[in-house]
Amino acid sequence: MNKKWLKGVLSGALLTGLLAGCSGGDAAPEGGSEGKGVNLRLYTYGTEEAYNWKKTIASYEEANPGITVEVVNLSEKGDTAEASKKLDLAAASGEPMDILMFSDAAGYAQRVALGMAEPLDDYIAKDGYKVEEDYKIDTRLDGKVYALPGKFNPWYVLLNKDHLDEAGLQVPTDWTWDEYAEYAKKLTKGEGASKRYGTYFHGPQGGGWLEFVKLMMINQPQGADYLKADGSSNLDNPNFKRTLELRVKMEKQDQSSVPYSDMISQKLNYRTQFFNQSASMITIGSWMNTEIGGTEKVPLTFHVAVAPFPKNDKGDSIGNAPVTTDYVSVAASSKHKQEAYDFVRWYTTEGQVVQNKNVPAWNQVKEEEVTKIIENILAGTKNPELVDQQSLVKTLLASKASELVPPASYQAEVYKAINEEYEKLILGNQNIDTTVKNSQERTQKIIDSNKK
Template identity: 65%
Template sequence: MKRKLLTGLVCGAVTIGLLAGCGGAKPEATTAPAGTAAAKKDPVTIKFYAYGSESQQNWSKIIEGFQGKYPNVKVDLVNLSEKGDTQEYFKKLDLSAASGEDMDVMMFSEAGAYAQRVALGMVAPLDDFIAKEGFKEPEEYKVDTQLNGKYYALPGKFNPWYVMLNKDHLKEAGLEVPKEWTWDQFQDYAKKLTKGEGAAKRYGTYFHGPQGGGWLEFARLQMANQADGADYLKTDGTSNLSSPLFRKSIEMRYSMEKVDKSSTPYADMISQKLHYRPQFFNQSASMVVIGSWMNSELGGTEQYPLKFDVAVAPFPKNSASDQGGYSMVTTDFYAVSAKAKHPQEAYNFVRYLTTDGMLVQGKYVPSWSKVKNDQLTAIVDTILKGTKNPEKVDKASLIAVLTNAKASKLVPPTSYQADVYKVINEEYEKLILDKQNLDTMVKNTQERAQKLIDGAKK
């Protein structure tokens, strides 16, 4: 999956680590905080390393808006991948860092890449800047970017997971669009939405993983709807596989496929190389749990036209009494380089980019908590207008889900995370292909993962 931890760095930890220097950037007392008019200063230029085309990201609008607020600061965009290829971007970013090029602001596409560069000393802590400005980060943004007790980045877009629904199928089955529901209810919906037999069978839902050591979110669905303890590893790097919710997640997946027969078989997904987009838009599955990066495709695209009405439901809860809204969330991480020549100006740009700049950009839902409902509606309208049939999307359901969504606590990636993912995938596959039972699967997964963790500590 595109958001999984990178397995290696081009230049290596030692080479890049030497570039970082000591301490980290400190705020300059003479510069106004973000969101206020800049004090009169000599002009400076900051280097912003990013990726994505102008049509994808609207970088010029963001930079123009920032420079209007801070006329003494020029932002020099260094676009390392116009096509938005994150692997190309990180390769070039690491080479730029290793060669000592000027860097002020950097963009990271997922938590693993962010945490790796923090560990290598490439990124400056932002705590002093935040304290000077006087806001509380956990209240300011919906995504907590804290690592080891410090903030090294601020979050940009906000992509929580949700459930895409075929409203035509719901109506046919006499079902309402859920405004709040549990995994038990999700399972019941899937059974009622399943129809037909053989090659023409329509399944209630389709799960796109785990597969190939990726898309591991689909093996921890019931773990994800909580503020803490939502991942396979704990924040201290120890195993969280003893959580009852891990077993329940696997048990639900097995039951839906093998007992209810309401989810697309895992063997079909692998052998036929199925994908969630055609499964949903071709109406082979009525519900798909996926990330809200699909906002820009909900109304249909050239490749996947929309021929039915679509709605969105929140990520299901484990029980009715649980607090709703928590799910897996993806974001962009914007950070100040540890080698920044103008750290305060770089921080000001990061703050603008992750607040008003996201509104100016008009491409994504921001992580900024101060976005009002009317602003969110305008953002969603802009996103949906880019699709073929925005009128077929239940916009009210989408806005309700995005308004109430929250991110679980970020778990810093470890050197053995990818290996743990592979173990979970392998043991799940043995279970779902009937080569072992649930008890054996959970036991083997816990023991193999623990060996990896113990080995990494030697």
């Protein structure tokens, strides 16, 4: 793994503490979870409300007498940044820990680089399954598995079903970006301040939401990011330029997407753009499952349907999309590694169904189980009857993640540079070829300076 990861991640004192904490772990015992009186400590950012821990843990403890699981909640608000800081401090001070949850690929890869997570390959081989076959997300880093994926939050397209019906359009079950652009054109209506746009793209902005400048990269099985796994540039990928062409065509030529200048100057939000019916479609993550039926703050007054993330070409496989998950690991410092692994495997499979809060990344989950989970999620919204539940379930079942590219330590710098070049393009200050060239050159400079 790229040693640059270690640079600036944690202080020297913390790193020393981490390594001291990690060195005391026992070798994995040969047997399963048969030892009596084993207490496993699970460090998580997940709140009781969001993760249903009491019910989930009770189910496991009942099936595994002698094993208790103690949930160490690192943030009462479910704030992942706060939780990450507290986790690092707990590791540095040598607190006993057995199971760790990371909220994003960067946090997962950083802590693997620091030796906090135990490789799980031997346990997996003993159990006789393959991560890439059993789960929708491949969590490998440098060829090794350090976590199993919990929830499965792919990106998808939210559609105003009333607007679709009005335009005589079907809810797509398999479509391309060209078709998405055609839909956006047909859904655009009116002029001036009251104009309704076919779609709204919530980025890039301020070095964030960079998914929106790689729409035709992140739906590919491999090479889905601006950087490759070895930290080198991936901006010669033709799908980077194709994304720029798509964004320019839709905003400037078709005038079917909300102008970038409006998003920035008016500080627009994707929720209000969609729920106020200012835009008929938004491409966004399925963390929106808890909101698409409407909330107290943002009510729903129309019918909503869901479509999969678009493909680039007709022949591409359906369902590849950006995905967020929980990376559930065994702590390298755990004195109960086998028992911790057994819990991690259960939690990321049957445990996800018991938890009944998120769609699992486990491939063996049945359609009726996903339907039940979705029913439970939508029941917490104001108007679940307005959501086309079948289109949501079908989209989630069809979705799958691209290959994980561990983020480089200089990723934020690359994002900022690409964001700036995109702004010059979309605001009319340079053409597409110049944008690609400048993005490539600036990214290479950042890579070179970080190698020194």
